Amino acid sequence: xxxxxxxxxxxxxxxxxxxxxxxxxxxxxxxxxxxxxxxxxxxxxxxxxxxxxxxxxxxxxxxxxxxxxxxxxxxxxxxxxxxxxxxxxxxxxxxxxxxxxxxxxxxxxxxxxxxxxxxxxxxxxxxxxxxxxxxxxxxxxxxxxxxxxxxxxxxxxxxxxxxxxxxxxxxxxxxxxxxxxxxxxxxxxxxxxxxxxxxxxxxxxxxxxxxxxxxxxxxxxxxxxxxxxxxxxxxxxxxxxxxxxxxxxxxxxxxxxxxxxxxxxxxxxxxxxxxxxxxxxxxxxxxxxxxxxxxxxxxxxxxxxxxxxxxxxxxxxxxxxxxxxxxxxxxxxxxxxxxxxxxxxxxxxxxxxxxxxxxxxxxxxxxxxxxxxxxxxxxxxxxxxxxxxxxxxxxxxxxxxxxxxxxxxxxxxxxxxxx
Amino acid sequence: xxxxxxxxxxxxxxxxxxxxxxxxxxxxxxxxxxxxxxxxxxxxxxxxxxxxxxxxxxxxxxxxxxxxxxxxxxxxxxxxxxxxxxxxxxxxxxxxxxxxxxxxxxxxxxxxxxxxxxxxxxxxxxxxxxxxxxxxxxxxxxxxxxxxxxxxxxxxxxxxxxxxxxxxxxxxxxxxxxxxxxxxxxxxxxxxxxxxxxxxxxxxxxxxxxxxxxxxxxxxxxxxxxxxxxxxxxxxxxxxxxxxxxxxxxxxxxxxxxxxxxxxxxxxxxxxxxxxxxxxxxxxxxxxxxxx
Numbered sequence: 001x002x003x004x005x006x007x008x009x010x011x012x013x014x015x016x017x018x019x020x021x022x023x024x025x026x027x028x029x030x031x032x033x034x035x036x037x038x039x040x041x042x043x044x045x046x047x048x049x050x051x052x053x054x055x056x057x058x059x060x061x062x063x064x065x066x067x068x069x070x071x072x073x074x075x076x077x078x079x080x081x082x083x084x085x086x087x088x089x090x091x092x093x094x095x096x097x098x099x100x101x102x103x104x105x106x107x108x109x110x111x112x113x114x115x116x117x118x119x120x121x122x123x124x125x126x127x128x129x130x131x132x133x134x135x136x137x138x139x140x141x142x143x144x145x146x147x148x149x150x151x152x153x154x155x156x157x158x159x160x161x162x163x164x165x166x167x168x169x170x171x172x173x174x175x176x177x178x179x180x181x182x183x184x185x186x187x188x189x190x191x192x193x194x195x196x197x198x199x200x201x202x203x204x205x206x207x208x209x210x211x212x213x214x215x216x217x218x219x220x221x222x223x224x225x226x227x228x229x230x231x232x233x234x235x236x237x238x239x240x241x242x243x244x245x246x247x248x249x250x251x252x253x254x255x256x257x258x259x260x261x262x263x264x265x266x267x268x269x270x271x272x273x274x275x276x277x278x279x280x281x282x283x284x285x286x287x288x289x290x291x292x293x294x295x296x297x298x299x300x301x302x303x304x305x306x307x308x309x310x311x312x313x314x315x316x317x318x319x320x321x322x323x324x325x326x327x328x329x330x331x332x333x334x335x336x337x338x339x340x341x342x343x344x345x346x347x348x349x350x351x352x353x354x355x356x357x358x359x360x361x362x363x364x365x366x367x368x369x370x371x372x373x374x375x376x377x378x379x380x381x382x383x384x385x386x387x388x389x390x391x392x393x394x395x396x397x398x399x400x401x402x403x404x405x406x407x408x409x410x411x412x413x414x415x416x417x418x419x
Numbered sequence: 420x421x422x423x424x425x426x427x428x429x430x431x432x433x434x435x436x437x438x439x440x441x442x443x444x445x446x447x448x449x450x451x452x453x454x455x456x457x458x459x460x461x462x463x464x465x466x467x468x469x470x471x472x473x474x475x476x477x478x479x480x481x482x483x484x485x486x487x488x489x490x491x492x493x494x495x496x497x498x499x500x501x502x503x504x505x506x507x508x509x510x511x512x513x514x515x516x517x518x519x520x521x522x523x524x525x526x527x528x529x530x531x532x533x534x535x536x537x538x539x540x541x542x543x544x545x546x547x548x549x550x551x552x553x554x555x556x557x558x559x560x561x562x563x564x565x566x567x568x569x570x571x572x573x574x575x576x577x578x579x580x581x582x583x584x585x586x587x588x589x590x591x592x593x594x595x596x597x598x599x600x601x602x603x604x605x606x607x608x609x610x611x612x613x614x615x616x617x618x619x620x621x622x623x624x625x626x627x628x629x630x631x632x633x634x635x636x637x638x639x640x641x642x643x644x645x646x647x648x649x650x651x652x653x654x655x656x657x658x659x660x661x662x663x664x665x666x667x668x669x670x671x672x673x674x675x676x677x678x679x680x681x682x683x684x685x686x687x688x689x690x691x692x693x694x695x696x697x698x699x700x701x702x703x704x705x706x707x708x709x710x711x
Contacts, residue, residue, distance in 0.1 A: 085463055110464050192654075249657060250551070250563055255547075379676070381674075384670075388657075388658045395657045417676045
């Protein structure tokens with residue numbers, strides 16, 4: 001008897017809940033509702049994108065009588081890829097998601113990117129930037145963060161010491177000794193996170209390879225090259241490490257940027273994406289960008305042009321038309337400029353008309369003089385290994401010879417696996 | 420139908436929700452994981468090949484993996500000792516208090532309520548900023564170590580943070596066990612002239628062996644799977660000097676060449692190691708438990 005009562009009670013509760021749920025949907029019948037899941041990898045721009053999503057929701061409601069609800073998720077950038085992969089593998093793909101332009105080929109092959117070539121946005125993106133997101137003549141993602149970047153320096157300190165941006169190894173050594181003599185620490189070292197030391201190899205390899213050994217990367221992909229050809233970049237790395245702040249392994253990227261902003265060092269090998277932290281810490285900072293010297297050849301000192309973050313639409317999206325509308329809205333003629341400017345992104349489409357910051361201008365000058373290169377695409381295992389090895393090099397656990405050997409091995413393994 | 424079968428059936432019905440949750444969220448993914456360990460799936464593609472035991476053969480010569488196993492073993496040994504001794508000590512101290520037991524119990528249990536990844540970042544701030552502040556401004560030079568950069572000291576840092584997180588939980592189990600020791604036995608031992616230490620080692624410790632079994636089992640298990648503390652504190656660095664097995668698996672599955680199948684094979688090996696170690700431990704310790 002008791003059992004029966006419990007059963008009846010639970011059935012009535014379940015029915016009640018179901019009925020309540022039904023009522024709710026009936027109440028908002030007149031407007032069509034669409035839910036859009038958007039996943040992005042830069043939590044530091046959460047506010048800006050939330051505002052933009054709200055604008056999109058309002059626009060859709062007004063223009064198309066469509067009630068769009070955007071669920072914006074921003075996992076932290078170092079966990080982003082694993083979260084995204086888990087969701088793609090579990091058939092729970094977000095309607096729109098950001099990805100690094102280096103991964104476009106892989107995601108395209110596995111059928112996770114919608115072709116955007118025929119969308120309005122494709123006509124707006126600058127040609128040289130469109131190339132970085134195009135494969136087989138198909139534009140596969142909306143470029144979001146495209147930048148020219150190189151090392152950062154404190155212009156006020158340089159001016160006070162009567163210094164100019166260095167172009168060669170010996171000029172860099174000179175800059176370091178002058179700075180040290182005046183009581184400044186030349187470089188901020190923030191090696192706690194492995195991607196930060198890795199920026200040194202990114203800049204140095206890019207400058208050297210594109211100037212002196214243009215076929216190096218393609219030979220590396222054919223197992224016919226070696227990091228031994230790149231040995232001289234370690235002279236610069238030595239100079240940076242010997243003239244840097246202490247406790248580098250205990251310094252994270254954000255706190256490093258903050259301390260650099262407070263004048264703790266004169267230079268910081270860190271991209272322009274750190275400008276947000278730097279300028280909020282010290283709004284009066286006179287921030288500049290200089291191309292990191294590679295060796296005694298001044299032509300090797302170049303800035304890196306790359307598209308990092310892009311936004312893609314998933315082909316299996318249940319509300320693809322709205323997702324595509326959102327993708328187009330990212331490069332909207334009226335609203336896009338304000339978004340890109342507030343995030344500090346660089347202009348990359350005809351709809352972007354705004355004043356850029358001084359450090360963006362610095363980098364653009366290098367680009368105008370032809371002192372720039374397209375980012376080298378290395379296998380991600382090699383990029384990660386570089387970060388790890390530079391940490392180990394800093395704590396003197398490996399020698400340059402061992403680094404060369406291990407990087408060659410990692411590159412060959414990646415080649416074998418990606419065949 | 421006899422009553423025994425009936426009893427079993429009602430037992431099954433009552434535990435069914437728990438069993439279902441366990442099967443769907445633990446057992447099935449685990450079995451899938453074992454299946455993926457014989458594939459070359461990259462976690463992204465829609466199709467993959469079954470490659471037999473190739474993954475396991477490759478693991479045999481994977482130096483980074485075996486180094487991470489050695490590091491993890493070292494960590495497990497130290498943690499089993501440090502965490503259990505500390506927890507027993509705290510449990511005894513708190514039990515011997517006449518007032519404010521609840522207060523101290525809550526305080527020491529508190530770290531369990533915070534996610535370890537957050538706890539890890541909090542401690543990172545302490546190790547990389549606060550300690551140096553004391554070292555630089557108050558001359559406490561014994562704090563001035565490379566807490567993240569020197570593998571020796573970062574091991575100490577990791578053990579400190581892990582103990583901070585683990586001890587509260589173990590302490591609660593030990594307190595419960597200590598309360599279960601009948602006071603008349605202790606009293607008669609005192610009357611027979613046993614000192615505090617003798618009483619602890621000869622009476623109390625044998626009486627709480629069952630708690631020891633559980634706590635050591637739990638620390639072994641948690642130790643082998645350590646991830647979040649190391650991830651938030653050192654990220655396994657410098658290089659791979661403080662990389663635990665879980666971090667090595669994570670790196671293989673999500674960071675480098677995204678080899679999901681190979682990473683699953685590593686997980687399977689870790690599972691076997693944990694299984695063997697804990698089985699041996701349980702068998703060994705169960706035998707020595709006392710029943711009143």
